[in-house]
Amino acid sequence: MSQDLRVGMVGYAFMGAAHSQAWRTVNHVFDLPARARMSVVCGRSAGQVADAAVKLGWEGHTTDWRSVVESDDIDLVDICTPGDTHAEIALAALAAGKHVLCEKPLANSVAEAREMAAAAAAAKTRGVRAMCGYNYRRVPAVALMRQLVAAGRIGTIRHVRAVYLQDWIVDPQFPLVWRLRKEIAGSGALGDIGAHIVDLTQFVTGQSITAVSALTETFVRTRPLPSASSGLSASGNGAATGDVTVDDAALFLARLDGGAVATYEATRFATGRKNALRVELNGSLGSLAFDFERMNELEVYDATVPAAEQGFTKILVTEAEHPYMAAWWPPGHLIGYEHSFTHEVRDLIEAIAAGQDPAPSFADALQVQLVLDAVERSAAAGSWTEVEPVLEAVQG
Amino acid sequence: MSQDLRVGMVGYAFMGAAHSQAWRTVNHVFDLPARARMSVVCGRSAGQVADAAVKLGWEGHTTDWRSVVESDDIDLVDICTPGDTHAEIALAALAAGKHVLCEKPLANSVAEAREMAAAAAAAKTRGVRAMCGYNYRRVPAVALMRQLVAAGRIGTIRHVRAVYLQDWIVDPQFPLVWRLRKEIAGSGALGDIGAHIVDLTQFVTGQSITAVSALTETFVRTRPLPSASSGLSASGNGAATGDVTVDDAALFLARLDGGAVATYEATRFATGRKNALRVELNGSLGSLAFDFERMNELEVYDATVPAAEQGFTKILVTEAEHPYMAAWWPPGHLIGYEHSFTHEVRDLIEAIAAGQDPAPSFADALQVQLVLDAVERSAAAGSWTEVEPVLEAVQG
Amino acid sequence: MSQDLRVGMVGYAFMGAAHSQAWRTVNHVFDLPARARMSVVCGRSAGQVADAAVKLGWEGHTTDWRSVVESDDIDLVDICTPGDTHAEIALAALAAGKHVLCEKPLANSVAEAREMAAAAAAAKTRGVRAMCGYNYRRVPAVALMRQLVAAGRIGTIRHVRAVYLQDWIVDPQFPLVWRLRKEIAGSGALGDIGAHIVDLTQFVTGQSITAVSALTETFVRTRPLPSASSGLSASGNGAATGDVTVDDAALFLARLDGGAVATYEATRFATGRKNALRVELNGSLGSLAFDFERMNELEVYDATVPAAEQGFTKILVTEAEHPYMAAWWPPGHLIGYEHSFTHEVRDLIEAIAAGQDPAPSFADALQVQLVLDAVERSAAAGSWTEVEPVLEAVQG
């Protein structure tokens, strides 16, 4: 290991904690061509960011994100803030020649995402790398799903069935946290969790969504103002209330460019479903099914074996032969949510060291944004809506 | 037991066999006010229907369905033919004062279904009963689902998630059986299995679908002509081929009149899913989930218990306290598919004896037909489409 | 179908109802060389047996089992009484030249079982057939399990893991029904449900238990006397109590003659487990796992496929290619508990018509009895105990 990759992270809440765990761990598990150094963390409150630096293991801290972006002592900027600030920080970082890891969704608008993808394409010509943090791609079972599809094991894909179900705002007294405010979060369940299943299904199928018919709904339209929040939990603030300005749920049908038809559903009102990111693919030769709440398992159906022996095989994705797993524990010793981030930064470090583009690129993430945009336009129009193409220029 | 209910059944294939098992069994398991007598079975081929009568346990047989309908020795006509003949037989039977049990979907067109519902409403005034065979309502777990919703146990329903997945025509060499021909079957997966999840979700929620946005797809458009078929299996007939004139899959979003939003999917191309009728409801106080491939189980989530103890409870629906189950075996001794039909005729016999209307009525079944019709119109138009109302007059 | 098989059944409670359902159904589902005729049912109470005859579908009824055994109008005697009467009835029936189907366990003592097996061996030379009703062998998933083992698919079997868990007497107020009295039932959980897993595991492995180390326990030693009972449910009778004289639970380790080691557990105190007959086999090339509470499924692990693709395959045992299933419904349309009895009498009718011996024979059932006897002796002695051999003479 000959080089350090000096990381500056902006934001230190839920995503910041997850990324920190990844940066702290990655070199202790994987043999990599560079060593991540947790140089500086940035946040708005001086006191809180100082505490976070100690707690999360960062060498320094600051309240000035521009100083991070411009520092000669930083190689990579890791953006873990809400979506309303992604574009400004990412554009500045790329302009300053820093590699960028940006949390998803890429931006709160297509316009911003286009600008970011264009900047990333331009930066790439200078050897600067940009990646969007669709971490679920790095769950080993999902990576295995992709391998099996790519190997033709399920044949022509006919059906995609994807849901991302949570329930943390079912209680109407749950407060109006930033994720429920359009000006900060961009959208609700759609951009927060719907974006994940759009990215994941396109990744595993190798197909792109071309058109959608959508419905969005906000079941609880007014909520108490929040006093404090952490992760996805929060407490309220007495009598003052505010309007929920994002969707509680987004449902859509879709057609993909390889001929598959699909249903998607993202909701925060699926009582009892905590983080049920579920994807099923049905192909002419077999099927695959994944549920994040059992993230170490993949179900595989092979329609080419004798009829009496066909069935869904529950693969415990913990073998050394499985993606990412040789570095971890013996078979049957499970990994967790945070490992997806460790795998993400592992792949990012390897790509940077190899002078290659990491995936998903900003162009990939723009395309997801275009799907989300089509969903919102379709929901408004009440009819099928085509997904705008990512321009050639941006794809670089 | 003071009276006989003399049954004449038209059709003796898959549904006919299932109904026969029900008629043969019902009085041997349940204590009922009337005894079903399997008087006559009717089919088009004299030789085959004679064999069927012996095999299935009918006293007599005929090739003339009108003789069944008009016979003084028949009290109830059980219609197990494909959808293209339902209307004519049912109308004749009702006109002749026979009770009618008609397989689903009620008819191949809304016009026919309206006429049938009107006839049933008129017959009702003469004490003649009509019921449509949406048998899955009589699965004990589904009946329990309905009880829990009706008791308010899951609160306000926000999400309905329903699929009916089969895979028996994934092979493009599977022949062009009658279920793939619009002139006989009316529609494909939509009417065959989609109809079940429309009826079932409306039944368990107590809500009606008001509007849909749909997509239908036919993945394999030409198939070999069939030589022989039985149930859902068949063999092909050499080189001759014909066009598939129905949908292979139908997907739709829906809004229900109680405020719930929904996704529906019916397909015969879900490789590995054999009879996966799955329904999940998410409400403000809890959730319910059912999968027919584990038909003796119901999953219940109660969000009102302490957070640390919440979870999906897998109820094995085999207790004497569960609907229909006191008549069967001790707890844990499962029942099967055919029992749903036995329960159906049990409820029908009880309704007739009590002089009450059985459910689902023809008006209920017409309403399902109107939903299917809206799905087809929406798929054609590419936009949200409202479900037409069932007229007051028909509801009688 | 050229001949009738005239059946006389003794006993009409839980097992009698299950057998009746089988006799009523078998010829309507399977194409068989003989037709079962439900000639007469026998019970101790004239009024109750008359009612049972009507309810269960028997042509006649009697309170005199000897008249059944000796009647010229009876071809087969079906013994559904408690174990204390099996020997006397079976011996008389065989002596009278009647085929016999005897519920399990074969007898309440090894001595009786030996006498019965000897009588069956003698009767066999006169073309008279005897079979013991270990119905779980006829669950399609279990039959498939046997096929896979016999085909060498799991290699050398190293581990057998079998439990039969129920919970119907956890409540200490549950009354002292006949199944809790040694003089009638012979033993408790051991003979009632433990016998099933002994038979089933020996059947599927093709190996015999040679030695056991056992423990038996009676957790609740005094119970109220019963007023009425049905199946496995019952109600109590006020203040009068009596002693439980059988085991509530029996646990044992075992060695099998093919080199496998095993654990067995039969209990009526496994709260929440209703009829959890579970068997797992681990072999050098794969594993098999079955749970009756999901009786339409078999889990198969194949260790010969690539490591990354290994996993337990959940086969939905409802394909036409699976044992018994071609006669029933399309794939995914489940069957239930009672079907195991229908399959049992189907196989019995075929064996009789073919002049072949049905399995399990009385000698097979005697061998199970010898295992149960070794378990009781081991539990009493506190040490490993060998299973006595079935004598050559008996095996005939």
Added chain:
Amino acid sequence: MSQDLRVGMVGYAFMGAAHSQAWRTVNHVFDLPARARMSVVCGRSAGQVADAAVKLGWEGHTTDWRSVVESDDIDLVDICTPGDTHAEIALAALAAGKHVLCEKPLANSVAEAREMAAAAAAAKTRGVRAMCGYNYRRVPAVALMRQLVAAGRIGTIRHVRAVYLQDWIVDPQFPLVWRLRKEIAGSGALGDIGAHIVDLTQFVTGQSITAVSALTETFVRTRPLPSASSGLSASGNGAATGDVTVDDAALFLARLDGGAVATYEATRFATGRKNALRVELNGSLGSLAFDFERMNELEVYDATVPAAEQGFTKILVTEAEHPYMAAWWPPGHLIGYEHSFTHEVRDLIEAIAAGQDPAPSFADALQVQLVLDAVERSAAAGSWTEVEPVLEAVQG
């Protein structure tokens, strides 16, 4: 956080890597009264331990464990070596006034374990703490299991059903690694994984095993000598072979001092089961079931709710209300195997800081050793064998 806890770890293979991940992580997730400092790692090969120090994140490294034990710069010695060296290192460390965390099983013999427990009891009087690493106690679902039992939620426990199933040596060509050699490992499956289920079931029930009847088996008695091994994987070394001197599987029945009866099975020949540590408890009021292969779930049956609503509730143990989980991610975001170690060192740090004894103590671990000893004696004798008591003096 006012103090450092300077850790010296001996051994850096599988357990060493897991402990390192825990020490690296614990202060970044939990708010603790002391900060773990990874001071030095010790191994036999200078080159390999130097590499391990870098890879795993230790400040220094050495090949001299005595220097670690005696160093003034070390507060705690973490013993991750095979069992044959535990006693010597632990005794020296305790004598030197160091806190000790010792991997399980505590020792390879009862004599050693007794000496260690006595030393720990003596050290305790000087404020020196000793803990044995039965990490599975710290899986949140297991900790919740304990809470529910302790709260009386399942009433009087009647049945314990515990297995620990692995399959990593099913292949007879898998080499003779140290875990298969009695002089290093002490025993085979029994001490390696059987020890875990002995400890775990005693922990969750609050009962102790008093007597056992056991069977041990070595299916493959000769194996190739190993060339290299890592975790539970290894490669062979050509033609040279050696004798397996430990058990491949250990099965036993047991009685517990609270009246429960139990079955235990530990094996490395359960093909397809990778790390299936499964425990089920049946009590008079309910049941609990856990499977490590789904370690984020606990199944709870409550027999006190209405019969129609009883069932096994699958709790996803990821809520802030669950043991350890408030420090991690939002609900539904799973944790993995390694987290059990992070929780273990978290509890150890808290106990040390609070001047309290951590659990399991060396006396607790001695008691497990006495159970393992009884198992081996019972297997040799072929009869029930009592577990020797832990002496009062040791329990101190």
